[in-house]
Amino acid sequence: MFTLSNLNGVLAQTQPNLGGASRLFSYALEEMEKGDYEKANTYFRQIIENNLPISPEMPYYFAVTLYELEQYDNSMNFLNRYLQINGRNAEKYEEAKVLEENLKEPLEAIKACEFCNRQGYRVVACTTCEGEKELAQSCSLCKQRGVVGCNKCFGNGLLTKRNVFNLIEYHECDQCNGEGKHTCPRCDGDLNEFSTCRTCEGAGTLNSEEICDHKEKPRHMSQLFQRIQENHP
Ligand SMILES: [Zn+2]
Ligand SMILES: [Zn+2]
Ligand SMILES: [Zn+2]
Ligand SMILES: [Zn+2]
Helix, strand or coil: CCCCCCHHHHHHHCCCCCCHHHHHHHHHHHHHHHCCHHHHHHHHHHHHHCCCCCCCCHHHHHHHHHHHCCCHHHHHHHHHHHHHHHHHHCCCHHHHHHHHHHHHHHHHHHHHCCCECCCCEEEEECCCCCCCCEEEEECCCCCCCCEEECCCCCCCCEEEEECCCCCEEEEECCCCCCCCEEECCCCCCCCEEEEECCCCCCCCEEEEEEECCCCCCCCCHHHHHHHHHHHCC
16 A cells, blocks of 8 residues: 655645645645545645646645545546656655556556446446437337328329320339338337437446446345345345
8 A cells, every 4th residue: 555654744844824725735735644635635626626826746645645535547647747747856756656556556447347437436327318328209200100101102102104195104102112101211110219318428327426346236226225125024
């Protein structure tokens, strides 16, 4: 596991009265020292959301906090930023390299897992389409009749043509085989047409706010309750 070191040294260096950003930064470091990364996270986020000027060391500490909160992808983002800003001269260069190394395994696990997104948050089946990616609705072309009137013969089943003697000849319509109607081309006779689910934009899944443990889980909570009930009659 990654451990923090020299936090006290940094705390001593942080000067007060340098404005909001450095005050928030020192609050964040205090919380990190106490091991309260959730709280540290809220201070770091205030710095970022308020677009306050950041100290060059800040991305490193934020990366550590995010690592501790298992937000590995975001941790890597800030670590990369830290190394970009400071390069080899970074005060925490060695520590940053250790963190980079420690991030490899959890990031690989996220990549290999089919239950979470790239950020490591569990994805759940879309509640609107239940994972089907599209929604069925009654066909708007045939109004659920499954057939539509033939548009070549206007529903008559016959086509007319004038022959060389200028007489009208009747032919069976080749599009509907003389039936005057044919299978609905939109629903193919299924009575329903499908449209992409707008909730999940056709992905079939939605992101949750739950950090993934990379293990399978019952798809619906109701199934879980059912199992609990079965085990405890
Ligand atoms: Zn026809
Ligand atoms: Zn139809
Ligand atoms: Zn959906
Ligand atoms: Zn996962």
